[in-house]
Amino acid sequence: xxxxxxxxxxxxxGICLKIQHIHQGEDxxxxxxxxxxxxxxLHPEFEDGPASFDDICERLGFGxxxxxxxxxxxxxxxxVKHQLYTITLGVDPTYQExxxxxxxxxxxxxxxxxxxxxxxxxxxxxxxxxxxxSVTNAEIVSHVSGHNPAIVLVDNTILQCERCKxxxxxxxxxxxxxxxxxxxxxxxxxxxxxVLCGLxxxxxxxxxxxxxxxxxxCCCSFTNLDEARRSHGTDExxxxxxx
Numbered sequence: 001x002x003x004x005x006x007x008x009x010x011x012x013x014g015i016c017l018k019i020q021h022i023h024q025g026e027d028x029x030x031x032x033x034x035x036x037x038x039x040x041x042l043h044p045e046f047e048d049g050p051a052s053f054d055d056i057c058e059r060l061g062f063g064x065x066x067x068x069x070x071x072x073x074x075x076x077x078x079x080v081k082h083q084l085y086t087i088t089l090g091v092d093p094t095y096q097e098x099x100x101x102x103x104x105x106x107x108x109x110x111x112x113x114x115x116x117x118x119x120x121x122x123x124x125x126x127x128x129x130x131x132x133x134s135v136t137n138a139e140i141v142s143h144v145s146g147h148n149p150a151i152v153l154v155d156n157t158i159l160q161c162e163r164c165k166x167x168x169x170x171x172x173x174x175x176x177x178x179x180x181x182x183x184x185x186x187x188x189x190x191x192x193x194x195v196l197c198g199l200x201x202x203x204x205x206x207x208x209x210x211x212x213x214x215x216x217x218c219c220c221s222f223t224n225l226d227e228a229r230r231s232h233g234t235d236e237x238x239x240x241x242x243x
Contacts, residue, residue, distance in 0.1 A: 016198035016207055016217070017041065017149055024211040028104065031066040031193040032057065033211035034151045035074050038195065038241050041149065042080060065105050065112055067091075068153055068237035069119050069128065071193075076127040081242040084130040088235040090117040098233055100189050134236050137226050141199060143240050144206070149197050151239040152208075155231035156192040161218040162205065189233035194218075 019041045024033040036053070039046045047053075056077050062070040072084040091113040095101040105112045123130045143150060197217075198207030205219040220228075230236055 014198065014200045014202065014207075015144060015147065017147060019149060019195060019197045019209055021209050021215045021217075022211060023214050026064075028064045028066070030211045031068075031071050031151070034193045034195045034209075035071050037209055037211070038075070038080065038149060038151065039078055042241075042243065043078070046078075061115075063106060065107070067116050067119075068151070068193075068235075068239055069116065069123070069130065071151055072123075072128045072130065072239055073119065073126060075239070075241070082129055083240040083242075084128065084237070085133060085135045085240070086130065086235045086237045087132065087134055089120045089130070089132050092235065095233065098189055100191055100233065104191070135238055137222050140196070140206075140225075140238070141222070144196055144199050148243055149195055149241050151241065152194055152196055152225070152229050153234045153237040154192055154194060154225070154228040155233060156190040156212075156228075157188070158224070158228040158231055159192070159194075160220055160224045160228075161210070162220060163216065163218060189231060191233055 019037050022033045022036045022040070024030045036046075056074065060070065060073055060077075068084060068086065072082055075082045093113070096109045101109070119126075119128075120130065140150065192210075192212065194211070195209040196206055197209055199205070200207065200219060203219075204222045206222060206225050207217055207219050210216070210218050228234075229238065
């Protein structure tokens with residue numbers, strides 16, 4: 001297929017969606033970078049600025065605290081067919097004790113909890129497609145096999161890119177693939193959004209775009225993604241996107 005992941009060509013029976021890489025600009029906007037990748041993939045004429053995308057984000061009111069349901073709400077604004085799966089319809093109150101969320105949430109925890117809970121409660125009326133359940137790896141493989149991408153919330157301390165794995169120390173996570181959150185690595189959950197964009201069925205790898213690096217097609221094993229996306233803190237959030 002001509003593109004590379006983990007230092008090897010994607011096999012002819014593999015899938016690699018041509019998604020333009022977008023690098024996040026801050027330590028909090030990986031989700032927005034993923035959303036832009038999706039929008040440019042679906043709508044090549046999409047431009048994120050100077051005003052329209054930022055204006056929509058401001059109107060939706062999530063500020064610098066972006067949850068997966070916010071990304072689903074953003075997809076609605078662009079008429080993108082989607083399906084959000086999560087095991088928690090709202091904010092898990094135990095996250096108040098998780099360091100990552102204490103640092104990521106810019107307002108009082110209870111204020112943010114109320115905002116997100118209200119968004120879930122009104123999801124249907126806003127056009128957000130959401131279902132409370134776990135998703136299997138087989139379902140993800142089937143989705144991507146249909147040439148559809150997905151935005152996945154992962155624990156970055158667990159995600160292991162096969163490309164940079166040899167240079168990683170145990171427990172560091174995808175060290176070369178996330179430059180913004182060094183302080184969190186090895187010290188508990190670090191949430192990060194990635195875009196699944198392909199498969200290597202020969203090696204049982206998912207291909208993905210990581211907004212935390214400048215430009216590279218990354219890959220991880222099916223097993224590793226499953227562990228990273230099921231870590232406590234993710235709610236097993238995954239946003240299926242349909243072309």
